[in-house]
Amino acid sequence: MGIMGSRPTGSATGLGVHDVAHAFGARTALAGVSFSVVPGVITGLLGPNGAGKTTLLRVLLGVLTPDRGTVTHDGRAVDTEDRRSWGYMPQERGLYPAMPAGEQVVHFGRLHGLGRRDAVDRARTLLDELGLGERWSDRTDKLSGGMQQRLQLATALVHGPDVIVLDEPFAGLDPVAVENLSHTLRRRAAQGCVVLFSSHQLDLVQDLCEDIVMVDHGRTVLEGDVATLRTATGERQLRVLVRTEDRSWLGRVPGAVVVSDDADGLRLALSPGTDALAVLDAARAAGRVEDFGLDLPTLSHLFLRAAGREAS
Numbered sequence: 256m257g258i259m260g261s262r263p264t265g266s267a268t269g270l271g272v273h274d275v276a277h278a279f280g281a282r283t284a285l286a287g288v289s290f291s292v293v294p295g296v297i298t299g300l301l302g303p304n305g306a307g308k309t310t311l312l313r314v315l316l317g318v319l320t321p322d323r324g325t326v327t328h329d330g331r332a333v334d335t336e337d338r339r340s341w342g343y344m345p346q347e348r349g350l351y352p353a354m355p356a357g358e359q360v361v362h363f364g365r366l367h368g369l370g371r372r373d374a375v376d377r378a379r380t381l382l383d384e385l386g387l388g389e390r391w392s393d394r395t396d397k398l399s400g401g402m403q404q405r406l407q408l409a410t411a412l413v414h415g416p417d418v419i420v421l422d423e424p425f426a427g428l429d430p431v432a433v434e435n436l437s438h439t440l441r442r443r444a445a446q447g448c449v450v451l452f453s454s455h456q457l458d459l460v461q462d463l464c465e466d467i468v469m470v471d472h473g474r475t476v477l478e479g480d481v482a483t484l485r486t487a488t489g490e491r492q493l494r495v496l497v498r499t500e501d502r503s504w505l506g507r508v509p510g511a512v513v514v515s516d517d518a519d520g521l522r523l524a525l526s527p528g529t530d531a532l533a534v535l536d537a538a539r540a541a542g543r544v545e546d547f548g549l550d551l552p553t554l555s556h557l558f559l560r561a562a563g564r565e566a567s
């Protein structure tokens with residue numbers, strides 16, 4: 256049983272995944288996963304390679320029929336018609352290499368039934384939003400990998416879907432592109448869209464996700480509101496750069512354990528209930544403190560804990 260955050264699950268609005276299980280031959284990819292994605296709340300489906308994320312997204316999209324379980328939208332079982340209106344960005348690229356970037360987006364808009372003028376307007380707005388406005392006329396295969404990824408996203412968003420599902424959208428992107436894509440997803444969520452994406456890069460997406468579903472070996476190990484999950488442990492880490500070789504002051508602060516001690520300073524794990532300011536005062540009494548900060552546990556840390564992999 257995983258640890259659950261504060262947001263109520265099983266809500267009738269948004270997407271619902273109910274007890275989905277699937278095996279490929281003898282290999283169990285999903286062992287009964289349930290969660291919901293609330294409109295307006297960016298939700299990350301997180302887990303290591305092979306956890307079952309892509310399999311789950313394929314079930315959501317109806318590409319794969321699971322051995323067991325159902326998918327609902329606003330409390331109703333989803334059908335092909337519903338899914339056709341969604342925006343989906345698969346992990347593998349599906350763009351026409353020789354087609355110019357802008358035309359590619361227009362083409363997908365037309366497939367969704369948009370008139371040409373409307374499709375062109377939306378494509379222009381989207382390429383500008385994704386930082387590809389200057390590349391409208393360039394052949395798709397002349398764009399960099401990260402640009403093609405953003406173009407793929409544009410093709411998934413051109414028809415203005417209210418359900419957006421993305422498989423590893425951040426893989427291979429540089430920090431600027433990550434920020435750009437994050438901004439686009441935040442905007443869609445703020446407009447009330449359902450936004451679900453998968454990632455194995457937990458710490459890269461921890462500031463973007465509001466809700467998470469963490470899976471491991473086809474099971475949910477952690478689920479809920481990120482802020483609640485990160486604060487709930489009561490653990491903190493204190494970074495302190497103190498100008499002294501003396502470490503004897505550490506003996507006077509119970510509840511602080513040294514995690515690392517290097518050029519960046521000391522990193523101390525504070526057990527729940529430890530007064531971080533008292534620890535900082537002890538450091539200041541020992542020497543000049545040039546920098547300090549208090550961090551919550553990272554999503555990787557929470558994953559390792561929840562999945563019982565701390566020792567590895």
Ligand SMILES: Nc1ncnc2c1ncn2[C@@H]1O[C@H](COP(=O)(O)OP(=O)(O)OP(=O)(O)O)[C@@H](O)[C@H]1O
Nearest residue numbers: 279282284302303304305306307308309310311455
């Ligand atoms: N078509 C398939 N045939 C056989 N086994 C499969 C197939 N697709 C996935 N699997 C297996 O199911 C499990 C889950 O795979 P899945 O691709 O869903 O993981 P993932 O979480 O998306 O991983 P990654 O982060 O590496 O993309 C793995 O053990 C994988 O080998």
